[in-house]
Amino acid sequence: MYGLPASTLINQPLYKKVVYEKFNLNTAERERFDADISRMALVARISPATVPALAEGREIKGFYVMQVALKRKEYDSKNILMLQKLIPQKMVFAMQHEEQTQFCIFHTRLQKSDWMPTDEAAIPLQGLSLDDVWNNIVATIGGLDAQAEESIEEQIIHREQREKLLRQIESLERQCRTEKQTRKKYELHQQLMKLKEELK
Numbered sequence: 001m002y003g004l005p006a007s008t009l010i011n012q013p014l015y016k017k018v019v020y021e022k023f024n025l026n027t028a029e030r031e032r033f034d035a036d037i038s039r040m041a042l043v044a045r046i047s048p049a050t051v052p053a054l055a056e057g058r059e060i061k062g063f064y065v066m067q068v069a070l071k072r073k074e075y076d077s078k079n080i081l082m083l084q085k086l087i088p089q090k091m092v093f094a095m096q097h098e099e100q101t102q103f104c105i106f107h108t109r110l111q112k113s114d115w116m117p118t119d120e121a122a123i124p125l126q127g128l129s130l131d132d133v134w135n136n137i138v139a140t141i142g143g144l145d146a147q148a149e150e151s152i153e154e155q156i157i158h159r160e161q162r163e164k165l166l167r168q169i170e171s172l173e174r175q176c177r178t179e180k181q182t183r184k185k186y187e188l189h190q191q192l193m194k195l196k197e198e199l200k
Contacts (some may be wrong), residue, residue, distance in 0.1 A: 001043060002065065002094065003122035008050040014041040014066070022086055033082070036075040040083070043067045043094070046125065046133070057131030063090035065123065070097040073115070092123060092137060103141045107134075108153050109160065111142030146192055162199065169195050 007193030015093040022028055024062050043147060054151070056062075059167045066083065080093055093104040101121040124140055128132040138152050150158070172192045179185040 004044050004046070004065070004125070005051060008044040008046050010042060010045055013117075014040040014042060016040075019086055023082060026130075032076060032173070033079050035081050036069050036071060038069040040066060040068050047130070051125065054125070054127075054133060055129040057129045057134065060090055060130040060134045062130065063092065063134065065092045065094060067094045067096060070095055073097045073100070079108055080110060081106070089135065092141075094121065094123075105138055105141045107138040107142070108157070111138060113141045165195055165199050169199070 016034065016039075019025070019033065023029070025033065042064050044050075044065035045062060046054070046065070048056050049062075064087070066087075068080075068083070075095065080095075083093070084091060091106070095102045095104060096118060097115075099118050100115045101118040102115045103121065103123065105111050124136060125133050126136045135152055142152075142155075169192065172188055172195065176185060176188045176192060179188055
């Protein structure tokens, strides 16, 4: 499963009732959770006990893989963040919808992979320690560069800043197109040029 060694595999179902009780969810929250998620199970545990070749990391002592069967592909990310809080462990989420899988991982922010055929979905265990393995998985799922000079955290922050700038540029371009007053249009254009310069 997901290219993981057989020694890591477990099958521990997680029932929705546990989630509802732990978070004291109201009816609307339960309905939102239930609309997205069909069932959940912890399917693997990666640690030096299950993969003897891996050394314990300074930060990461072990992590789990949780398989989440979805009722719809366009799920609410809040449900994943809630599951992350439920189990105070490092976790890789394998979101499955029909024959497709998307991996999610929380590291600074929620990172998501692209959707892929489930039979091609693999979690790489690259590195000598669990810290290295975790960073490589975060990089793979988040589309980041584990070998870059910048840390994974810095790359995530820079990407967020870039996405925010792009959204602001898009918004200003829309305003520029619809603005009738010449002076106001000029001001918007100046702001736009400034943001585009920042983007470089």
